[in-house]
Amino acid sequence: MTTPQLDADAAYAGPAPRHSERLCRPSGIRSLQLGDTKVTYVPDGAVQLTPRGWLPDTTDDTWAGHPEYLDETGNLAAGIGGLLVERGERALLIDAGFGPQSLPAEPGNAHGAIHGGALLDNLAAVGRAPQDIEAVAFTHLHIDHLGWAWHPAPGTDxxxxxxxxxxxxxxEWAQRQLLQAHGTTGDMLEALAPHVRTVTDGQEIFPGLRVRFVPGHTPGHAAYVLSVGGQRLIAFGDAMHSPIQVAHPEWSAAPDHDRARAADFRRRLIAELAEPGTVGFGIHFADVVFGQVRQGENGRPVWQPVDTWPGSAA
Known part of the structure; x- marks a missing residue:
């Protein structure tokens, strides 16, 4: 795969023509190298998010002024997948996609059509088999993050x-019953339960990778922070669903469990992502899943896509 190159330190005042088309399509496979650790977005599928339904504090004028975020159907395009973290022979996956299933758009839902199924093929494309994965670390227990963890392997039980x-x-595990209102069924949780190991705030789960509790989207939502040699990547899960929220952390998503706490974390997260040597990973961030926060022309923070780690070789 050929990865397009961007100047990671260039000033970015908004979606410039060179990457505005990436804001309205799901991402393919994308990787960054941080020291001796490689992180790769492994797509499983995509979901359409209705702009006013998913971000209910926005208006028609909001989206009329920012059509670059909307696909040809008028929805926000969001990817679904997992983040593969590799160090030598070791491999861990953050989140597990939606799995081999599809759901159509239904009137009244904050999301439109959703489909998965590509994660195993994309793991193979980057040279990994499922049995290589020593742990799957979940940001939270919504169905678009659990898929391949509870579905059986194709053709088997x-x-x-x-x-x-x-x-x-x-x-998150202690309050898992609250997630059934968002589609996480008892059968899914029962399939996970024999293999669940709960983790604590600040715990290291892989070399350089630590858990950070960030409740708001769900009662026990977690981010994962990878630190190597003074640089770090923050995989922030569903703390944000679209790059447009970087400029508007007050815009919470419709399914956020505690909208005030979610907004408070977004403000702190955005400040961290503006610090030197820090890159964020937004699993649903269209085709700009890796990025940094920079100041835009209007003084608001904006998301700058990153395709090579700042200061490192491609």
Whole structure:
């Protein structure tokens, strides 16, 4: 795969022509190298998010002024997948996509059509088999993050990640019954349960990778912070769903469990992502999943896509 190159330190005042088309399509496979650790977005599928339904504090004027975020159907294009973290022979996956299933758009839903199924093929494309994964670390237990962890391997009754522990933040697992209102069924949780290992705030789960509790989207939502040699990547899960929220952290998503706490974390997260040597990973961020926060022309922070780690070789 050929990865397009961008100047990671260039000033970015908004969606310039060179990458505005990326804001309205899901991402393909994208990788960054941080020291001896490689991180790769592994797509599973995509979901359409209705702009006013998903971000209910926005208006028609908001989207009339920012059509670059909308696909040809008028929805926000959001990817679904996982983040592969590799160091030498070791491999961990953050989130597990939607799995081999599709759901159509339904009137009244904040999301439109959603589909998955590509994660295993894309893992193979980057040279990894499911049995290579030593752990699957979940940001939270919504269905678009659990898919391949509870679905059996195609054509079998066995689980896909046969060697993996399932790492879940302690408060998320303790309050898992609250997630059934968002489609996470008892059968899904029962399939996960024998393999779940709960993790604590600040715990290191892989070399250089630590858990950070960030409740708001769900009661026990977690981010994962990878630190190597004074640089770091923050995989922030569903703390944000679209790059437009970087300029508007007050805009919470419709399914956020605690909208005030979610907004408070976004403000702190955006400040961190503006710090030197820090890159963010937004799993649903269209085709700009890796990025930094920079100041835009209007003084508001904006998301600058990053395709090579700042200061590192391509």
């Amino acid at each position: 066995r689980r896909v990640f046969s060697r993996a522990d399932y790492l879940v933040a302690e408060p």
